[in-house]
Amino acid sequence: QTVVTQEPSLTVSPGGTVTLTCASSTGAVTSGYFPNWFQQKPGQAPRSLIYSTRNKHSWTPARFSASLLGGKAALTLSGVQPEDEADYYCLLYYGGAQVFGGGTKLTVL
Amino acid sequence: EVQLVESGGGLVQPGGSLRLSCAASGFTFDNYEMNWVRQAPGKGLEWLSYISSSGSNIYYADSVKGRFTISRDNAKNSLYLHMHSLRAEDTAVYYCAKKGTVVGTIDYWGQGTLVTVSS
Numbered sequence A: 001q002t003v004v005t006q007e008p009s010l011t012v013s014p015g016g017t018v019t020l021t022c023a024s025s026t027g028a029v030t031s032g033y034f035p036n037w038f039q040q041k042p043g044q045a046p047r048s049l050i051y052s053t054r055n056k057h058s059w060t061p062a063r064f065s066a067s068l069l070g071g072k073a074a075l076t077l078s079g080v081q082p083e084d085e086a087d088y089y090c091l092l093y094y095g096g097a098q099v100f101g102g103g104t105k106l107t108v109l
Numbered sequence B: 001e002v003q004l005v006e007s008g009g010g011l012v013q014p015g016g017s018l019r020l021s022c023a024a025s026g027f028t029f030d031n032y033e034m035n036w037v038r039q040a041p042g043k044g045l046e047w048l049s050y051i052s053s054s055g056s057n058i059y060y061a062d063s064v065k066g067r068f069t070i071s072r073d074n075a076k077n078s079l080y081l082h083m084h085s086l087r088a089e090d091t092a093v094y095y096c097a098k099k100g101t102v103v104g105t106i107d108y109w110g111q112g113t114l115v116t117v118s119s
Helices: none
Strands: A002-006 A008-012 A017-026 A035-039 A047-051 A065-068 A074-076 A086-094 A096-100 A104-108 B003-007 B010-011 B020-027 B032-038 B045-051 B059-060 B068-073 B078-083 B092-099 B108-109 B112-119
Touching: A002 A086, A008 A017, A017 A086, A017 A104, A035 B108, A047 A065, A047 B108, A074 A086, A086 B045, A096 B045, B003 B092, B020 B032, B020 B092, B020 B112, B032 B068, B032 B078, B045 B068, B045 B092, B059 B068, B078 B092
Parallel strands: A008 A104, B010 B112
Antiparallel strands: A002 A017, A017 A074, A035 A047, A035 A086, A065 A074, A086 A096, A086 A104, B003 B020, B020 B078, B032 B045, B032 B092, B045 B059, B068 B078, B092 B108, B092 B112
16 A cells, blocks of 8 residues: 655644655656645645645745755745645655555644 | 535435445536545545446445445436445545546545435
8 A cells, every 4th residue: 555655744833845755655756747736724625835846826825835855855935925724745656556645734833 | 516416315224225426517517527526424425436437347345345335427417326235334424526638636526415424
């Protein structure tokens, strides 16, 4: 059973920078896993932020960026805003199947 | 504007069946692959199933393989999830999600429909 692991929770100060990571139990995450990142706020459907490792959707704020870092997929928020407080999920593509990470609860404090 | 509207959720007894629908609009439905994703109360997202644009390729998560069936009707711009032998642990909000043009991409999500499995 493939497991995708994210930090359960992170805290960042307003205006600060934070990096969330996404690891695969199968080994290093590469671009071939087409990492996606999603944001979900309480009571709302998820919103897509990043696709194919580092590409932003037209609606993704510029302060969000993504990359591969140390064998993991990474999502970096720079100049964090209070409205960035949310759950963040990564998704990795394993051929036909896809697996979500457990999610990171980001607190802006 | 892309819209995905799920329906068909509700209360069902353990062992029962339910069919979820996802009505798509604002894009050429038969050009795009689709997914079903669920979220149990207070838990994370779980990918359930994928269907190609023509319906010829289908994949399932192990947790639902053999119990859930994904299908689509391109003439009706609709995606379906047929759920059988439902268990308490299937209680969740079920989302349909549109794949983007790039491999492995999800771009748009519906608002979700709640399925509760309980006696």
